[in-house]
Each structure stands twice: as structure tokens, then as C-alpha cells.
Amino acid sequence: MASPPVPAPAPAPAPGGGGRLREHPQRRFAAPEQFFDLQAAVEHLAAEPGMMAEGHRQIALYRHGPMTVGLFIFERGGRLPDHSAEGVVILHGLSGRFEVRTAQGSHALRPGQILILAPNVKHDIAALESSRMLLTVCLE
Numbered sequence: 856m857a858s859p860p861v862p863a864p865a866p867a868p869a870p871g872g873g874g875r876l877r878e879h880p881q882r883r884f885a886a887p888e889q890f891f892d893l894q895a896a897v898e899h900l901a902a903e904p905g906m907m908a909e910g911h912r913q914i915a916l917y918r919h920g921p922m923t924v925g926l927f928i929f930e931r932g933g934r935l936p937d938h939s940a941e942g943v944v945i946l947h948g949l950s951g952r953f954e955v956r957t958a959q960g961s962h963a964l965r966p967g968q969i970l971i972l973a974p975n976v977k978h979d980i981a982a983l984e985s986s987r988m989l990l991t992v993c994l995e
Contacts, residue, residue, distance in 0.1 A: 876903060877914065884918050891916055893949065896926055897987055909934050910982065913990075921994040929953075929982035937979045942994035944972040951986025955979070964988075 877883070900914055910933025917924045921942060927935075929951065946955060946964060953964040956979045962970050972978060974995055980988075 880915065880918060889917055893926065893989070897928055900926060900928055907933065909936070911935065923990075923992045925990040925992075927988045927990060929986045929988070931982060931984045933982040933986075935980040937977055939975050939977045940992050940994065942974050942992050944976070944978070945991040946970045946972070946980070947989040947991070949987035949989055952983040953986055953988065954981045954983060956981075
């Protein structure tokens, strides 16, 4: 029997969260199995109050040990300026189009494509249109 999807993040402050927008990560990541409806998660993330920083909004869907899975939504022109991670980074295009720049060149990322970066590879991400991305980072 399939487990029901994990509820997407709530757009209202979490109950008992002391003003938190989302449920505390310790509770959010506690279940031994997590199933996500990414479309519902995108809709809830887009409905959160407040402005998008640099044209994007993000949420960690799951975190355990050195691994984090994050969902990003971008407005057209949204960016994640030059940065790197101390672990492997996997960028998975869900919708829209991205340009990912590294010292090695520029990569077009479209739905259904992934880009894998070795630890400490500096990269810059720009959304060429309204876009969605799943990010997995596994720190070393």
C-alpha cells in the first residue's frame, strides 16, 4: 500500500511555531518515509507571504545527515548569484529554463535535465523564464 503524500508546506504560520512560517524542521523531517507531490509543494511555496529574495523562493523538503533536497521556484530573471557547496550538487530542472554558469562554461537546464557539480564548483543560476528546480546537495 502506498503511503499518502507528505503535506506540502503550509502558507500560514505553523501552529505553535513561535511565529515560524513553516513547521520546525525537526518535525518536518522526522518521518522515516516521505512522499511529495511536487506540484502541490510548488503551489504552497508560491502562496507563502512575503517577497521573493532575488526573484526566487525555496524550501528544504528533506534533510538528513549530509543530504538536503530543496525545491526552488524562480520568477523570470530570478538568480542565485555565484556560490558553491562543500559537497556534490545535483540540479534537476522541473519547469522553465535556467542558465547555470561555472568556470567551465554555461549550461542550459530544461525540464527533465540534471546537472551534477563536484564539491566546491562555483556556479551562478539564472532563470530565463518562470521556472522550478529540485536541488540535492550531499555535503562531504
